[in-house]
Amino acid sequence: MTGLTTHAGAILKISRRNARTMTAAALLFGALAAGSVQAQDFDADATINIGSLYEPQNLDNTAGAGQGINEAFNSNVYEALFQLNDDGTVKPVLAKDYTVSDDGLTYTFTLQPGVAFHSGDPLTAKDVKFSIERVTSAESKSSRKNSLKSIAAIETPDDATVVIKLSARSISLPYNLSYVWIVNDTATDLTATEDGTGPYQLEDWRRGSSLALARFDSYWGTKPSSADVVFQYFTEATALNNALLTGSVDIITSVQSPDSLAQFKDNPDFTVSEGQSTTKLLLAYNDRVAPFDNIKVRKALARAVDDQKLLNAVWGDYGTSIGSMVPPTDPWYIDLTKTDAYDPESAKALLAEAGYPDGFTFTIDTPNYDPHPIAAQFLQTELAKVGVTVNINVITANEWYSKIYKAHDFQATLQEHVNHRDIVFYGNPDFYWGYNNPKVVDLIQQAEASANTDEQTEKLKEANRIIAEDAASNWIYLYPQIVVSAKSVTGYPLNGLNSQFFVSGIKKAD
Numbered sequence: 001m002t003g004l005t006t007h008a009g010a011i012l013k014i015s016r017r018n019a020r021t022m023t024a025a026a027l028l029f030g031a032l033a034a035g036s037v038q039a040q041d042f043d044a045d046a047t048i049n050i051g052s053l054y055e056p057q058n059l060d061n062t063a064g065a066g067q068g069i070n071e072a073f074n075s076n077v078y079e080a081l082f083q084l085n086d087d088g089t090v091k092p093v094l095a096k097d098y099t100v101s102d103d104g105l106t107y108t109f110t111l112q113p114g115v116a117f118h119s120g121d122p123l124t125a126k127d128v129k130f131s132i133e134r135v136t137s138a139e140s141k142s143s144r145k146n147s148l149k150s151i152a153a154i155e156t157p158d159d160a161t162v163v164i165k166l167s168a169r170s171i172s173l174p175y176n177l178s179y180v181w182i183v184n185d186t187a188t189d190l191t192a193t194e195d196g197t198g199p200y201q202l203e204d205w206r207r208g209s210s211l212a213l214a215r216f217d218s219y220w221g222t223k224p225s226s227a228d229v230v231f232q233y234f235t236e237a238t239a240l241n242n243a244l245l246t247g248s249v250d251i252i253t254s255v256q257s258p259d260s261l262a263q264f265k266d267n268p269d270f271t272v273s274e275g276q277s278t279t280k281l282l283l284a285y286n287d288r289v290a291p292f293d294n295i296k297v298r299k300a301l302a303r304a305v306d307d308q309k310l311l312n313a314v315w316g317d318y319g320t321s322i323g324s325m326v327p328p329t330d331p332w333y334i335d336l337t338k339t340d341a342y343d344p345e346s347a348k349a350l351l352a353e354a355g356y357p358d359g360f361t362f363t364i365d366t367p368n369y370d371p372h373p374i375a376a377q378f379l380q381t382e383l384a385k386v387g388v389t390v391n392i393n394v395i396t397a398n399e400w401y402s403k404i405y406k407a408h409d410f411q412a413t414l415q416e417h418v419n420h421r422d423i424v425f426y427g428n429p430d431f432y433w434g435y436n437n438p439k440v441v442d443l444i445q446q447a448e449a450s451a452n453t454d455e456q457t458e459k460l461k462e463a464n465r466i467i468a469e470d471a472a473s474n475w476i477y478l479y480p481q482i483v484v485s486a487k488s489v490t491g492y493p494l495n496g497l498n499s500q501f502f503v504s505g506i507k508k509a510d
Contacts, residue, residue, distance in 0.1 A: 042507040047228040048489065051240045051249035054499065055208070055233035058191035061181060062140040064401070065191075067418060067499040071253060072211055072231050074500040077118075078181035078196035081109060081128065081162075082174045084420065086275075086493040086502065088329050090175050094123065094182055094197065104169040104451065109162040115220045117184045118194070118201040125156035130185035132164075132177075143419070144179040146428055147172065150448075169449040171456050175421070199224040199504040209233060213503070224504040225491060244270070250489045250508065253501050255482040258316045264484050275494030276329050277481035279418045280322060281371070283364070283379060283474040286410050288434035291360055298471035300350035302340035304386040310378045311477040314371050318480040324468040325423050327478050329497070331453070332423070332460035336468040347386045359387025365404060366414045368394045375414055375476065405432045416479070420497045423460060424448075426467050435472040 054068035061069050061078075075083055081095040092098070098109040115123035132154060135142045150170045155163040164173070184195040194202045199221065200213035213229045232249055234240040241260050243249045255261060264270040283301075285292035292298060311319045320328075323336030351359060366376040373394060380390040395403065404410045427444030429436035440463050447459035481496055491505040 041510045042225065043510050044225065045227045046508040047230060048226045048251070048503065048506050048508060049249040050229065050231050050501070050503070051234060051243050051252045052231050052254075053234055053237065053240060054253075055231075056211070059194055059202070059205070060190040062134055062137075062142045063191050064141045068233075070499045071496075071501045072213070073194070073196070073198075074181070074498075074502075075198060076200050076213060076229070076501075076503050077194055077198045077202060078183065079198050080178050080180050080182060082178040084175070084178045084497060084500070086495045086497065086500075088420065088495075088497060090178055092174075094128075095174075095177075098174075104171075104449075105166045107164045107166070107173060109164070111160050111162065112220060113160070115197050116218050117197055118216055119184060119187075120218075121184055121186065121195075122159075123182065123197055124159040125162045126159075127185045128162045128182055129154045129156050131182045132180050134183070135180050142179065143425075144176055147176045147424060148180075168445075169451070171450045171453070172421075172448055200229060203228070222504070225507045226503075229503045229506070244484060244486070247486070251483065251485040251492055251506075253483060254496060255484055257314075258318055261482065261484070269487050271485050271487055271489075273483045273485075273494050274318075275481040275483065275496065276327075277320075277479045277495070278327050278329060278420045278422075278497050279416055279479040279481075280325060280327065281375065281414070281416050281476045281479065282325075283375075283412055283414055283476060284433045285412045285473060286408060286434055287436070287472065288408070289411065291354065291356065291362075292411065294354050295470055296350045296354035297356065298474075299340050300347040300354065300386070301383065301388070302347075302471045302474050303343045303350065304347035304388070305379060305382045305474060305476075306342045307474075307476045308342070310375060313378070314374065315477075315480060318482070320478040320480075322475045322478045324464050324475055325417070325426065325473070326460075326464050329495070330421055330423070332457050332464055334461055334464060336465065339468045340471055344386055351386060351388070356387075359389065361389040361391065362411045363391040363393050364412045364414060365393045365395050365400070365410045367400050368396055372414045379414075408432055408434065418499050423464060423467070426472055427463070433473060435467075435470070437466060437470060437472075440466050440470075 052071060054071055056068035056072060057064060057066045059065060059069060079093050082090050083093045084090055094112050094115060095109045096112045098107055100107055111123060134140060136145055136148050136151060150166045150168045151164055152167040153165040182197060183190060187195040199216055199219045201216045203212040203214040205211045210233060211231045215224050215227050237257060237260060240252060244252055261272060265272050285298060287293055308321050311321060321337050323339050326333045364376050366372040376392045380392060383390050404413050424444055425431045426435050427441050443459050443463040447456045450456035450459060483494055488509040489506060491507045493502050
């Protein structure tokens with residue numbers, strides 16, 4: 001099962017990867033900018049073929065569609081009141097403008113005029129209300145449902161105005177609303193169809209093969225650069241790479257291993273571009289259960305694992321060591337890599353202090369695609385050196401969702417978290433890993449109630465430090481973000497925050 005960002009929305013990145021060691025010499029390449037093609041004529045009627053490993057599970061991002069739906073549909077087929085840009089900033093889209101009351105509890109949005117859904121129906125305030133309530137409903141599997149819980153009421157005084165009333169300040173409301181796709185309030189069965197306002201509309205979805213988008217001629221905004229976009233789906237990185245080499249696809253949205261680059265980096269027919277990633281590989285503990293309810297145990301395991309060694313084995317010179325859930329692209333990033341840094345002797349001493357001088361045994365539930373099994377075996381070897389025995393239980397993506405995310409039936413698990421600004425999940429004691437530090441919960445709540453971004457940033461930096469000191473999870477490394485395209489193709493995003501991949505600006509030379 002590829003492309004699950006979890007059934008809960010855009011938080012977890014699940015993929016099949018061919019992660020292998022690459023020598024430093026093979027890793028050296030000149031990363032070129034995506035816009036490096038010289039000025040030339042572009043084909044406005046072109047079809048852009050995009051190669052991806054992340055096929056959606058369905059077409060509804062509130063129904064467990066996985067990261068593939070975010071990649072294909074976010075800002076391409078569906079739009080929101082706001083958009084998270086590739087540089088991490090947020091801009092109004094379907095919200096023409098908005099005001100906030102002095103107490104911060106009432107947001108009034110004025111909608112863009114002349115916006116039509118793909119069905120031809122006009123966008124109205126009722127559609128916005130309907131869309132927000134879909135995300136916050138009990139049935140929704142969106143990870144941002146908890147972030148929108150301060151919404152107390154939504155009013156629609158006229159077709160062009162939406163008033164959101166909050167029970168508490170929410171400085172991140174515009175950001176969180178970027179996750180709420182606006183759909184037609186008369187739409188049905190959105191798991192197999194769509195009715196958005198974006199620059200492209202769904203033309204065809206061949207499950208297991210491709211998803212085709214066609215330019216929406218009545219689009220309210222800037223006309224897309226190309227007539228059609230086809231996402232072609234692959235289950236193996238080798239087949240994906242071959243498709244680019246043979247011209248079957250024009251772009252690979254995210255290279256899966258450094259050895260894939262060798263065949264492109266010195267080839268003048270291709271452009272290799274490195275952006276900034278928000279995807280973290282982590283060993284998540286169930287902090288509700290022994291021995292992981294013991295901070296000393298968690299800190300000991302962090303010190304027992306040489307994360308940099310694993311990163312080098314998988315990604316060579318690429319990727320970044322991290323000391324917390326916060327990547328450098330988040331405003332509240334601080335370098336915490338020295339917190340519980342690799343120190344096996346200290347790990348043994350902490351285990352003894354925690355009451356486990358002879359170690360203990362636990363099970364890691366790991367998804368069945370690379371790099372998770374590789375990482376699990378590495379952790380098994382590292383932890384054995386400090387007397388801890390690791391059993392590895394390989395499970396499918398569906399099993400991971402049911403067993404780990406929903407039932408919390410696990411001791412520890414490996415997982416990739418792709419979200420931008422996802423430190424907030426450590427402020428939710430009901431989240432799957434069960435971390436519950438009242439100080440952190442309070443800081444994250446205070447940060448959300450901040451009157452300005454400086455106050456928010458300082459609160460989240462403090463929370464970040466505490467989470468790292470608590471070794472709430474073991475954050476192993478931050479993935480690199482590498483996009484490879486045919487030289488004739490430009491205008492694509494590089495960072496892919498939250499796995500989104502904006503396609504309306506992509507151009508192909510004649």
